[in-house]
Amino acid sequence: MRSSQSKATLRPTVLVLLTLLTAALATAPGGFESSSRELVTAASANDRRARIGYVRSSLCDRFHYVTKGKRAKDFGRWVKTQGGEPRIFSMHGGDVNFDAGDLEKLELENDLVFVKRRKDDPFLSDRMNLNFHHDSGRSLSFYDGDTRPLIEKPATPFELYLRAVKLSLVFGPLMSTAFIATISKKFRNDIWYKWLARCLASSGAAFIKWGQWAATRSDMFSQELCDALSSLHSSAPSHSWNFTQTQVESSLDIPEGGLLEVFDTFDPEPIASGSIAQVHKARLHNGGLVAVKVRHPSVARLIDMDFRLMEMLGSVVESIPGLKWLNVKDSVSQFSHTMAAQAHLNVEAHHLEVLNHNFGSWKNVQFPKPFFASSAMIMETFETGRVCTDVLDEFDEEASSRGMPGKGHDLIPLNMAESLVTNGVSMYLKMLLVDNVMHADLHPGNIMIDVMQSKNQDIEDAKIRITLVDAGMVAQLTEEESSTFIGLLTTIGEGNGEAAAEFALQFSIDNDLSEEEKKLFKEDMRVLFDKCCKGYGTGVDVGEVLRGVLGLIRDHHVRIDSNYATLVVNVLCVESLAKRVCPTYNALDASKPLLQQYRKLCFDDDGYTPRKNGSYHKKIKKMMAFVLNRDKKSQDAAFFKNIAKQRRRDQLLGA
Structure with a gap:
């Protein structure tokens, strides 16, 4: 004490x-x-x-x-x-001042749920x-020292004004000739569209991306404009x-x-x-x-400024008589929703x-x-591997050097061809039928191929692994969107043009066509299908059919929402890849068992109305995953087994 x-x-x-x-x-x-x-x-x-x-x-x-x-x-x-399904979220309208990790600024579908963590x-x-x-x-363990924060603040009105002045200097001459482009088809197609592509190329990421995206939207723009914009490539410094x-x-x-x-x-x-x-x-x-x-x-900041200006420009353009054909305001609105998250x-x-x-x-x-x-x-x-387009280009070049131009697909190892084609189609179907989450940019430039070959192993026996990169744009599909698009694909498989028109008219809730206009649209679809779409087992060129459908959608002023456009563009990408790697493989025929099964189970008796039952659809998704893994795999295996036999036969004849 x-x-x-x-x-x-x-x-x-x-x-x-x-x-x-x-x-x-x-x-x-x-x-x-x-x-x-x-x-x-x-x-x-x-x-x-x-x-x-x-x-x-x-x-x-x-x-x-x-x-x-x-x-x-x-x-x-x-x-x-x-709830068992992972949700993506949209940054549309989000604040660029995001570097502090404030996820509350995102438009989440569900409240954040915190889970118990491992030790x-x-x-x-x-x-x-x-x-x-x-x-x-x-x-x-916060360090309160000499860090260099790089938070991009939203643009001030003055900065927005300066950006507008700069862009007006770039696009001013183009806009001054818009009236000539309106009245002269030759000037529009031969000069004005190419001029537009050059202006977009010099205006920053948002405009370049819009041009590249617009090139895929033949439902909104003329084919001539899409062709001009398809040559638009960012220098990507x-x-x-x-x-x-x-x-x-x-x-x-x-x-x-x-x-x-x-x-x-x-x-x-x-x-x-x-x-x-x-x-x-x-x-x-x-x-x-x-x-x-x-x-x-500053890319996020510039994109934010440019979207605001593009929306203003779209409103101005659409207010000018004769320029509504450009569809600028509508396309910018859809594109901003698709693009905003990438920054x-x-x-x-x-x-x-x-x-x-x-x-x-x-x-x-x-x-x-x-x-x-x-x-x-x-x-x-x-992730190891090489970009798919680079690999395929090499096979094309080798075929040309052997005096076989256009035959690069014959030199692709069969296991690589099978992996690219079957997995490419199956991935698309899984995202559409099962996941309701679609990678929105499935072109071959975003696919990497990794050949896992041991030291003394032949490449034909090596395992092929595919890696998809660049997931900046991903579409969250509703049950109605996926069911309606599957309905369109099944009608292509059935060769039914009028039924395909019915589903296309459901691609937007904003379609306000009269009954007479709808009738004309259905008739033109019937004519298109009679010409180039006879259904399963007839060698239907899905790309040709869909491009024709998009043309009719544009000509008849049928509006389609952004997610549907994404689904169409991805089908074109997957079908184009399959045709380049294995021309005899038909993506529509390969999808037949899944599309027919889904249509049978998920639509009412009239064949056009998707059943609206959430728990029912979850059960169907499990079944679709099973059919995808069993029926389609066995069908693909049989197809490529026949291809292997044909190659061996050709080699014997060549010897």
């Missing part, structure tokens, strides 16, 4: 002595001030090391957690809390958030290494100059670059090879996780696996 009292008596005395000592040091020339600076510097250096160490170890832990499949299992548990789970409990931030916006370093450090919230301490290696030269972002190859300290996608400087890379990261979940049981089809994301950066697993 006495000892405790003595200690209590000494404490005030010690404090008084420390105070006097501090005062004495403070009066000594440079004594306390110098020591204080050293202590602050040491503390700052310790904080810096602690933050870099935390980020470095967290990224390694996340990479290991993802590659071991644990993250996928956790994501699957989270999906169950969302070793290095991710946040919010399954949609791949950042290091808490909901408060403050980082774990890469930004500087200094900006990449600054952006990565800002996104990871690490001190300036800390990037090369967090990564073992980081290639300063990008391996790919697009109009939104560029990709670098890097290696973590645990040896993990990763791809780091970094958004270009926010954490949205793409969530799309990748959803697609990985949906295709988790497919051994030879995959998507990159993200493990960190902010609005300006994604860090994901580095």
Whole structure:
């Protein structure tokens, strides 16, 4: 007891002595001030090391957690809390000031549900958030030092005005000749459309992307305009290494100059670059090879400004008599909904996780696996392989060098051809029939081929793995949208033009055609089908039929909503790839068992009205997945077995 009292008596005395000592040091020339600076510097250096160490170890832990499949299992548990179907979300109308990880600005279909985490789970409990931030916006192990934030603020009215002035100088001469383009078809087709493409190419990412997207919308624009815009390619310049370093450090919230301490290696030269972002190859300290996608400087801000201006321009153009044929306002509105998410890379990261979940049981089809994301950066697993278009171009070139122009498909290894064609069609059908989530950009440039060939193994025996990249644009389909589009595909399989017209008229709730106009549309569809669509087993060219359908939709002013346009464009992409790789493979005939089964089970007796029963549709989806894996696989296997026999026969005859 006495000892405790003595200690209590000494404490005030010690404090008084420390105070006097501090005062004495403070009066000594440079004594306390110098020591204080050293202590602050040491503390700052310790904080810096602690933050870099935390980020470095967290990224390694996340990479290991993802590659071991644990993250996928956790994501699957989270999906169950969302009703069993993972939802994507839209950034349409979202604020560009998004780098702080504020997910509340997103238009979520469901409230966020927090799930119980494993002890070793290095991710946040919010399954949609791949950042290091808490909901408060403050980082774990927060470093309060010399970071370089790169939050893009919304444009001011003055900046918007300056942007408008610049664009008016670019498009002014074009608009001044719009009247001539209206009255002269030759001037419009031969000169004006090409001029428009050049103006778009020089106006930034939003205009380039709009032009590329519009080139696929032959339901809205003339074929001549689509052809002119199809030559529109972004030069996709890469930004500087200094900006990449600054952006990565800002996104990871690490001190300036800390990037090369967090990564073992980081290639300063990008391996790919697009109009939104560029990709670098890097290696973590645990040896993990990763791809780091970094958004270009101010691209989100410019896209936000340009969308506002494009909407204003669309309103002006549509108010001018004679220029409504351009459909500018309507196309910009649809495109902005499709495009807006691409400038926010954490949205793409969530799309990748959803697609990985949906295709988790497919051994030879995959998507990159993200493990960190902010609005300006994604860090994901580095997927090996080559871009599909590059591989196919090489076979075409080899065929030409052998004196076999146009016969590149005959040189493609059969296992590669089978993998590309069957998986391409099956993936589309699964997204349409089962998932109601559609990758909105299925062109071959977004498909990578990886030949997993052992040292002494023949390429014909190697396993082929397909990886889909660039999930910035993903469409969430409603049951009605998927059922209506499946209805159109089944009528193509039946060769029934009038029935196809009935489904096409359901592609938008805004169609206000008169009964006479609808009758004329159905008659023209019947004529089109009589000419080029006899149904299953007749070698129907689906691409030709759909392009004809889109032309009639445009000519008869039948409006179709953006998701339907995405479905049509993807069908054209998949069918075009199949035709290039294996011309004798008919995607429509291959889809017959699934389309017929779905139409039979999911439509009322009239054959045109989808049944509206959520629980019923869930059961049907399970059945469709079973039919996809059993009936279509066996049908595809038999088809390519016959192709193999034919190749062996041709080789014997050639010998």
